[in-house]
Amino acid sequence: MKYSKATNYALHTMMYMIAIEPNSPLGVQQLADKQGVSPTYLSKILTKLVKAGLIESASGAHGGYRLKGKREDISFLDIIHAVEGTASLFECCGSEDSKCLIHGVMLEAEEGMEQHLKNTKMIDVARKRFSGIS
Amino acid sequence: MKYSKATNYALHTMMYMIAIEPNSPLGVQQLADKQGVSPTYLSKILTKLVKAGLIESASGAHGGYRLKGKREDISFLDIIHAVEGTASLFECCGSEDSKCLIHGVMLEAEEGMEQHLKNTKMIDVARKRFSGIS
């Protein structure tokens, strides 16, 4: 089990968009160059973020992607859920949620991780230090 | 991202082995029947647990798998690590561990989940209730 690379790209891109001040649309080309990813692939990932309501897209010349909501509210979990989906990490023997004790333990553990990701806002990390793309 | 089915099978099998008292080897056929899995596939999973030192295998007639260490010490994390590997869930841009703040946050979140899985011992759950295989 591993987080997909798409999640990594999404987090770094969002971190970049949140860290810089101007709210003008950023082209995919620019965002992709910073991470050495194919622009078309990154576009595919950003589409998920658009559908999740985190960013919005602008077509045409000088278009690109731009933050949609308040930048202070965006947490790590929002982005991860947008890319990876909101399904539980652990699927037991056919939705026997209440019965299976193992499932309960796994759910608690997952809950712990999600709490941390929900409480950590992107902007807090962005304010600490933003050097390049890292 | 999801936990593999193998992890699910491994957890249930270990739970069963820990819950029952006798320490005589259990055949794969018996263990597989309880979960509706192919015995050969389950054998493949149990091999990982053997290599991790959690259980040991006995060949020949009346052979099978048997717990190796103290049953009180086995935690959820031990089993998950044995099946899924010990690698980090999140791999950032090429092992730039110290630099990337995103990686740091993800690592903390993962740490939170692992702590819960490490502190929860299998036997504690087994003692609560053990009804069938659930």
Added chain:
DNA sequence: GTGCAGTTACTCGGATACCTCCTGTCCGAGTCGTCAAGG
């Protein structure tokens, strides 16, 4: 100078291959218990 239509260049987004890893299966090597024969 102003308005407008055409052009152009750039963007997004879905549809399409490729590849890795998980899932599941098959068969051979090895081991232990059983049984029978011989002493």
Added chain:
DNA sequence: CCTTGACGACTCGGACAGGAGGTATCCGAGTAACTGCAC
């Protein structure tokens, strides 16, 4: 009756297909800015 050897059945474990999902790419549809021309 005891020892011993072979046999057989059962087991584990690695090697072999099939499929799902992630990764990466290409191309078309659409849009906004720019340009040039007519008024």
